[in-house]
Amino acid sequence: MINPHPGLPELEYVKPASLSEACAFLAEHDGKAKPFAGGTDSFVRLRDGVLKLDYLVDIKGLEGTKELSFDSKKGLTIGAAVTMNQVAKHPDVIQHYPNLVQAANTVASYQLRNRATIIGNICNASPAGDTIGTCMILDGVLNIKGTEGERTIPLNAFFLAPGRTVLKAGEVVTSITLPPPPAGMVGVYKKLGRNQMSDLSIVGVAVLGYPSAKSPSGYAFRIALASVAPVPMEALKAEAILSEKKITAETIADAAVAAMDAVTPIDDVRGSARYRKLMVRNLTREALTEVWAKLSN
């Protein structure tokens, strides 16, 4: 049964004075409270009754959550309250992480991206999150604050299941750090939606490549896939093929097949598992071909 009369339930809006206060409140009300940044996902899910909460804890404006800065040694730091449009417009991001700009610009609509945040996209832990894959293959590290202090965790170790992460009670992701991109990096994000704008991904493929002396092929590639497994995933076997074998059209095709073989999509209203698998192959091949054309040029 679908709810014909969904509506936003009554809930308390909490505005803590500091991150420590926010963490303490979240720990005290574990399961009934959630950090609130853009709200573009939370509000929809609260209205539909999928997400049930008593409190929304506003972390916007708390220390460091609005930071968006680039340092040639440390890399890029994106605070939890920084919106996707702020990221996509930042000159340093455009210069050093154009693939992140591309991925962010495929999310929903411009209006939504005025509110939506990268950290929110990550913390929702949806396998369809369009910016997650790119952050993952850029070796993003999440900066987390909890009641027992701070810790960091690599993005690729963050997800457990759809909607579930390793965050403990009272922990808040305050920012993500993307290390400086590898020299000579070329990256793309390929999104397949049902129509051209504002759809959720049927399949999303993030690819980057760069010259690497460590690889027998002379190049290292990273591939992350969206909407084709319970959590955002990296196609490790495909990456290995590209590291080991001379990069040719066949190698790219082999890697694309390896990516397809690694995914475990489901049938849903957006697409069948069969189509999704084939699209992983085709879009991975397309993305790799595009990246390789620029790398080898």
Added chain:
Amino acid sequence: MANAKSKEKNLTVVGASVPRNDVLEKVTGSATYLDDIQFGNKLLYARAARSPHPHALIKRIDTSKAEQYPGVKAVVTGKDFPERIGLYLKDKTIFATDRVRFLGEPVAAVAAITEEIAQKACSLIEVDYEPLEGVFDAEYGASDKAPLIHPDLGKYDCVNFIFPKPGTNISNHFKIRKGNVEAAWKQCAHIVEKTYKIPHIQHVPIETHGAVAMMDQKGKVTLWASSQSPFAQRNLVAKALHISHSDLRVIAPMVGGGFGSKAGLTMEAIPVALATKLPGYPIKFILTREEEFYTNFVRQGLTIHVKVGCDKDGNLLALKNMMYWDGGASTEYGTNITRAGGYSSSGPYDIPNVETDSICVYTNHPIGGAYRGFGMSELHTGIDQAMDELAEKAGIDKVKFLKQNAISEGDIVVTGMTMHANGIQQCIDNVAKAIDFSKKGEPSSSDRLRGKGIAIMWKAPAMPPNPGSSAWVELSEDGKATVGLGGQEIGQGTFTVMAQIAAEALGVKYEDVRIAGPVDTQYSPYEWQTVASRLTWSMGNAVRAAAVDARKQILDVVAEAWQETPEDLDIIDGMVISYKSEKETPLTDLVVYGLPKPNDEGWMGGPIIGRGSFMPKYVTNLDPETGQGPRAVVHYTVGCEGLDIEIEKETGRIHVVKAAACFDVGKAINPALVKAQIEGGFVQGLSSAIFEEIRLRNGVMTNPSFVDYRIATTTDAAFPLDTTYVEVPQDDGPWGARGVGEHPMVPTIAALGNAIYDATGVRLEGPPYSAEKIFLAMLDNGKIN
């Protein structure tokens, strides 16, 4: 008369692309829609308790907890309102009584001081259901294996041109028997036999349905509704609730999208039902988006089996159509869609032998209602693709095939009526030329396929035989005219077109004509409904007659005053002039105060008010066994559309390179609005062709939101669209005009399907032609690997 004739030749306002007269308020956001109206502090809010089952018996309803909930003012259920209602077949009640027939059917409603309280109270209404086996497929529903959804069908009232079959789920069976189809197959050199399935879709107006109702202490009811049909709603509510028509007033503010969904009567009856229990309280009911998706009208689904044959030269000889319409839980409106699908079932083709069975079937799906095209998009999706295939089989150029078989003046159509003059040949030529149809285009890259498709269409206004229009034209001291009318502005531009018609017929400037709005049944003249692409033609005739009447009254007074004959006078831009004496006088003042008689011996004339009405009187019923009769419809509008597309081999995604559309509008009263209708209709057609589908699983809609019910946005429509029109006049239309409101979305699915086939060599069974369907079909047919 010479003057009148010369005036006919020199149209100044009709035929001009004047700016819309409703544009400023809409662009600035100041236009008043239902939810903008303030009703004061007595306003109550309504919510409905709805069935969680697609099919079940109601064993018990207990509303006592809801009634006692603080803030609740009234609770109503089906036992309070047992009267059956319906436009063509009275098969539904405002609330379910003894059984529910679709998921979301209203079972009870609550009026309360807030929406939240009303909603909470709905959840406190206890209903015991006994679930029944459901019917989720029309063809199965029509069989004798299916459980009955309306066991009392035989007791329902219906109009005399709808034929329900009691004891079955068939609420209408329309038949065509023209010529001898069985004998004709033997003469066919080529035959194509196909099945197409067209899914349910939704109208998705930006403004969901909404209504506010209030009954005063004397029992007079006022209903404010976002509506295409204030007069039809008045009629249906009056009959259902035993309120005199004169004691029921419907006010229809601006409409934020209708597309057919706001025709007839749906949720508007609910606040009226509550209002009858609470005199003095306005009660507001606005649907959520979810309710809009599956509790109100949808476009019904269709399964069509089509078999068509031609001789070796490509001349069509025979057509057999078996259509099963998935009408949903009530077919009070849908029965007539089935009828329209039947009497137009040949499409715009001249075919000597036709056999059609158009069957409307009850299912436990959402209720099918009017949707732009009224069955024609669904029908043409089947026949126009079968024709494309047949042309190819016969080895005949597709454009040549269409032109040689297209309906022309004097042909006897499927119902036995003689076809009127029409411009379909030129429509085909214009479209074929615009997309360079005969030339196979090269794809823009090696990973794409390119193809072109073309399809023709026809559509008649689908209505009872006698739908009326009426209008008045009144002038004020400033010499400006106000037009009273009952047709609704739903974005199509009818208020603009009516102002143009009045200006032209009266002799004033377009800028000096006002439309008396909003439509209000207490003050506005009668109009059947804003549907069927009928207003420009029907209401246009009434407005023109009213303006001519006003003009005559003015000229009679002035002629008397000037001691001339009215034939020597004219009205140009608000000035009465005499071609004989060369006198002139402005309309100001004289149209209200009249003119003094010579020598101050009193006055003549007085306030001018012209009246006009129009109703077609020549439409006949058809023989129930053969579908034959002298005149089934008032007229047909014909047209053609074509697409030049590319398809990505890697994903199946479609890119439109160019598209073209051309329709015979008889006379374009406002060419810019004609083009706007064609553009909007084409994009809506394309959206239904590629994206739209109500996904039903055992009666449950699985995509009741914009997240998963996708519609085209501007980014999906960013391609060149060549829009043209031809003008073969309609004998009884104003200046020859006929409607074009629905037609542009009729042939789009078929034209796209034909283009997909041309590009890929694959025929798909039914829309939406999503990237996934195209890709997997190419793969499974060995077109890609």
